[in-house]
Amino acid sequence: MNFKKILPQLLTLVVVILVFGFFSYNAQVNMENRGITFGYGFLSQESSFDVQFSLIEYDGSHSYFRAYLVGLLNTILVSVIGIVFATIIGVVVGIARLSNNYLIERTAAIYVEFFRNIPLLLQIFFWYFAALRALPLPEKAEPIFGVFFLTIKGFFVPAFIWNNLDIFIYSLIAAIIAIVFVRVYAKKKQENQGIQTPVLLISIGLLIILPLLSFLLGGVNASIEIPVIEQLSQTSFTYKGGLKLPPELISLALALSLYTATFIAECVRAGVQGVSKGQKEAAASIGLNPNQVLKLVVMPQALRIIIPPTTNQYLNLTKNSSLAAAIAYPDLVLVFAGTALMQTGRAIEIVSITMLTYLTLSITISIFMNWYNKKIAIKEK
């Protein structure tokens, strides 16, 4: 064995163990002094605090674990909304940056340069404290299309009241499975016989017909509940019924998607530019029309460049959604690492759970990405 190889490793190991030992020894002493015992038993205790906005049923009588779930679901909600909008804006802006129209290219470039050079926290504050505060009070709000109300207290939209919602969801799942089968079949047919099947039309048809059947035969029905203004006191109004999107959610989702979209736009631009011109010319020379060139030659290659950095941005967006704590949107950090920590004083347990949650999330996604990258990598012989 080589002495030169063992020594540095041994030194590092000793240092790491010493540091960890020092920390855990101190933690033990400190907790003994304060009379706290380490353990996760508190998760089942009654939480006795309220959360403003929750996707599942929750109040003070539920456990801390339930509060954790509420926070986690809120984090996931705002991340999903942010990811959807960031992708849409990002793709549009990324393509606009490649436009041969000078005005469009400049507009997109200014948007990208401006929004990505301003701290996300500042943007969240801007939307929450400055822009959304300029909205009208509930009693003065002008309805948009008669049913949407954008007010300082939030965005009130009509809600669906479902009967037999589960059957409707099953029908949607069935439609999606059927579409997958159709695609596999169409691909096989194309490979074997060279006949193209109109997959898109069939898919859209399936997506419409199956849920429609569930309405007609499955006994599903939905009524729409429109928000109605209601007076709480002399000067205070609100809307009852329908769905309320709190201003915290709106400003957070706006800031997250506008900020992340700039990075996604750059990914898209780099991806499309990364496909060499020769590929397009070669595709055109074998008689593919422009649509086919885009769909069969350019996009598959561009996606290979676009997807890895874009997933990274999705991950960043999810992690950035923890900035919600700054404007009191009840996400994981605010509910659990904020309120619950204040109440129980269990800093080590709660911060470690919070970090582990985010860690699990990002490691899962990066493992999936590594697998995906390997799968789509060009196999060179």
Next chain:
Amino acid sequence: MNKLNFLSPDKNNLYGYLYSGISLFSLSILIVFLNSFFSLDLTSFLPGTISYFLPLIIGFIGLHLIRIEYSGIKFLDIINKNINTNKFNALLSLLIIFAVIKSLPPLLSWFIIDANFAGDSKDACSGSGACWAYIKTWFNRFMYGMYPNAEQWRINLSFIALAFLGGVGFFATEKFKKYLTLYYVVIYPIIAFLFIFFFISGGPIFFDFSYGIIAAVISIIIGFFIPSKFKMYYFLIIPITIYILLKYVFFYEELIELGKIQAFEWVETGAWGGLSLTFIVSFFCLIFCFPVGLFLSLGRRSDLPIIKYISIGFIEFWRGVPLITVLFMSSVMFPMFLPEDMFIDKLVRVIIAISLFEAAYVAEVIRGGLQALPRGQYDAAKSLGMGYWKMHIFVILPQALKLVIPGIANTFLALVKDTPLIFVVGLLEIVGMLNLAKTNPEWLGFAMEGYVFASIVFFIICYAMSKYSYNLEQKYKTER
């Protein structure tokens, strides 16, 4: 004379199309312009919807008429090539032009025409525009936080001195160029720390860190006479020994007395704030995260398994958690890990936390550069008989770092943009100060001005940084 066919303009009647097209296009812009700047509605005699879309229709027809390829008129060709290639592009161009014209008057009036610049109280701001008097009144706080007014020259002086010392690299002659790396990586950060500690914070003249500096200086001087074979072990052992000797044996009693002497009034870090705090935090994090990230990236690519897996674990841990939870950890969890009588300042904890966090990102960026180098470079260096460190310092890193300049610049930009997060531990840099000023009862209702101001400040800083990194990239670009 050919007949004008308005559906398909061609070159035969070039001027006929050109004049009618240009006049229609100008007319549409004129309508929107008058409407937006002077609230004149030229088309009010038409029914609502038509009057609303008329400029768009006229402009569209106008652009259609002048869409003539290779007309031979330079100006026309430029227009056609850039904003008028097809119907869809023409429509989008028109929409953008109209949107700009429409949004200019309200923006101008908010920013300049109706804005209030003079005055020092809320009453001065009566107009409908922005209240820049608010920024003017609070400017000092936005820059220096709660730092006492009479002492602010200390911050200014330190920043100016540090800027000069940082600029030394530009004036260095060839002879000193080789020491620049040593200067920027070791000496400059120490000088910067001393400036911050003595001037801005007003710390005591002698404190623990001074022993460290003396120990480092002595051991570096002796280090020149040590054969290079033992240098690594020498630098691992000697500085710490000298430090302990100095602290506990040589000057223990005498220096406790000296340690109480203060040259300046002590300003605790809780009072620091504003843009100067943004600079201090970003500056130190930049300086620390780079070497840490460099070692982590080398560790991750090392063939020593223990070092490799420790580096991977460290990097993936920090990359997997959001910064805000790291700061939470440093503020609520970290004190539990220290002995009860040991206290580390809030600002120092934050700087360490952010540096470690960004170091993981820097490490991944540098790893990208290391992986991009062809194997031949490693083999060539080894075949010349270079050891691990020599190979990396003289062959691998200069090439790898050159490749990753854009990536590192992006990480540094992210770092600067992350500094406002230190509000979590109660430190208020510029965004935090804005939120404080916003809740001042005498100045309610000026959130917009504050955020616009801070956005412009950050935009200037970050944009300048990204342009500088682009220049660096161009400067060090070598043909491969």
